[in-house]
Amino acid sequence: MTKRINKFLRSKHFSLVVLLVMMIAFFWAFSKNHSYLGLNNIRNILNSTVIYTLLAVGGGLVIIAGEIDLSPGYVGTAAGAVMAALLNSTGLPWLVVVVMCLAIGVVFGLINAFLINELKLQSFIATLAIGSFIAGGFAYIVVDGKTLEIKNDAIALIGTGRIGGFVPYTIIISTAVIVIYGVILAKTKFGRCVYLCGGNREAARLTGISPRLMSYILFANSGMLGALAGLLYDARLKAGNLTGTNHYVFPAITAAVLGGLSLGGGNGDMLGCFLGLLIISGFNNGLVVLGVSPFWQNVASGLLLLLALTLDYLTKRGTKGGRAHGKAAGV
């Protein structure tokens, strides 16, 4: 048990928890009537993590496997637009429409994987092109440059309904997604293969793992979760939006990196990712609660990222030096 505690104290998660607690204490202390920790505000914070979470989980797995996917936000917008168009102009049941839209996400992911694995494009370029140009443009074409209202009760309920009148369905969905993927990543053969491919693609291949197959699955998965993010986004607004989840990708990746995923691949986990998401959402929310000017909010976000990375560096150096020192003194 003490061994476990020791391990935790040295882990990346610990410094994230410290940062999270410090941040919460700060905003709690300085918010009016300590409203930062009010139930309503906590719900606001969690609500704002929903879209980021879905993108960070799908994109995060791709990052752990050593690639990057910049497209899922755009794919989400496209999927949302298709959903709005189909619900408005066809009589298809909503569930069928949702499945079709998730399939669109999968298709975009497969196209990404094809460009990367068969045409050997870099994932950064391929997914940027597919995302911002193709999927983004596709969304415009589908909704014909307009915002389409969604008149479907089931979708509206998923987007805005709350369990017991308090916990939004969207939070339940995104939390379930990150927990399920966290377990898959940590406990299954598939999850291990994600790490092994990211750690050393060629070594993985030479031991019978197929990095190519993994790449297809992970990009398809990222596309599907991107589509899910887009559907939830539009369900909340009850409208197929033109830019939808486009701009959610970079904050999601930032949160994942803050949570310990290295862009080189092979590292990180979903717990860290979740903490990173909480920190970023909690921080942005805190700035609003304190009434900080929106112009300064970007600057503050940048400073937070710097602070987090510095803290990580210091704790790593601290434990390294401390251990070596302890050893020398102890022997």
Place this chain on the structure above:
Amino acid sequence: MEKLLEFNNISKAYPGVQALDDVGFSVKGGRVAALMGENGAGKSTLLKILSGDIRPDAGGISIDGKAQSFESPHRSLQASISVIYQERQLVNDMSVMENIFFEDLPVSGPGFVNRSELRRGTQEILDVFGLPIKPADIVGRLSVAHQQMVEIMKAYRRDSDIIAFDEPTAPLTDKEIDILFRLIAKLKERGKIILYVSHRMAEVFRISDEIIVLKDGRLVNSFETARTDEAELVRAMIGRDIGDTYANLNRSDNIGDVLLSVKDLVAKGVHGVSFELRRGEVLGFAGLIGAGRTETMRAIFGADPIISGEITLEGKKVRFRSPKDAIANGVALCPEDRKEQGLVLGRSIRDNISMPVLSKVKKGPFLDVRAEESLAGEAVRTYKIKTPSSEKQAGELSGGNQQKIILGRWTSGKMDTKVLILDEPTKGIDVGTKAEVYQMVCDFAGLGIGVIFISSELTEVINVSDNIIVMRDGRITGRVARREATEERVLALAMSDYQESMERMV
């Protein structure tokens, strides 16, 4: 005045290891001191202290009697020290000249790089070395050997008083080794102090004036090169007499029926290779670097595409489309480059060992960590992998122990390996571990596995294998049984022209 470099009672501890323990010696200007010792003996740590990469816990370095304190690599450079590591520190996308003059680009006017001056300076250095490369060549497109030479030229350009080489010849061919040794001789004449880390006995005897032997972080002894021999050094390095490694190998000479047969294999770099491997046989593949041995094996293993040819495993025709396919049929490959192709350095020993058998260590949908742990524990015990636990990262182990992880991976209780292909399994590992690897190879054969043993070290390939195949330029130029094999004969085949050897074989 004659230069003097002194290491004064240096100690350095890492968690769990005393990397250096009170190491002290000195080297005078105009002398080449070779540092030898098993992997993990502390040679690299010593060089890192010299270069200011890490700081010792106790003791220090002094130059010409003055104590130095290197807070950073920069300070070490200022003290006129250059350390050339095994891992090249080059900017691959830039030209040779930019890499060589990186720290001190010639500038003209308001800070523009003076390219003609840069080119001229680089050409001067290239002329000294006599290499067929141009100043404007992009480093990333050079051969590995030439890249290593650029690294050396970088140090040469600094004109440092103290130059340390960490296994510089590993990626070099004989031609560049000659150039390097002539250069070292020249530097010696000019009164420089040279430190030279190497595992290669022949080189050390050729180039050094004195040999300093480290073991487990302690200085064992220093020898005048002219007054010692290989046996004495090996004794000092491993702390005992290994005797005649090869004669003492415990072999099973129980060679069975044909297991793998390859006929007219053609692939990239392979031009019609045919051979047979029997159960329990150790089949050596000798040849010079680039003879097509690695390419042959990768094609058989399904790692690279086959153009034509026929492969038969246990009487059945096979053609593996991927390594996965090969592994499922009992063929395993330990690649030449452990770090690039063999191990996932950032993962634990356990994770590296279970890689090919993940499907067999499952409990329901989840991985069974206990089963993995017992596989890894077994490998650590069987092969005496030096580590406190199997959770240690593979990247933190020495080369010999890393090689044992890879061998353990293919011979674990969950594997059913029939053909084991070892590509340069002893590259960069120390004498003691080498002897262990030879015994492992014989043990695998004893279990009825057909072992293919690729090695560029003539002595070992001749003495460990039952039969030796010699390759050159993608073709087999000869087959020799161990009894009839001599280094001269195998070398002649390795360097012979194909035409000639065909005539001789007829």
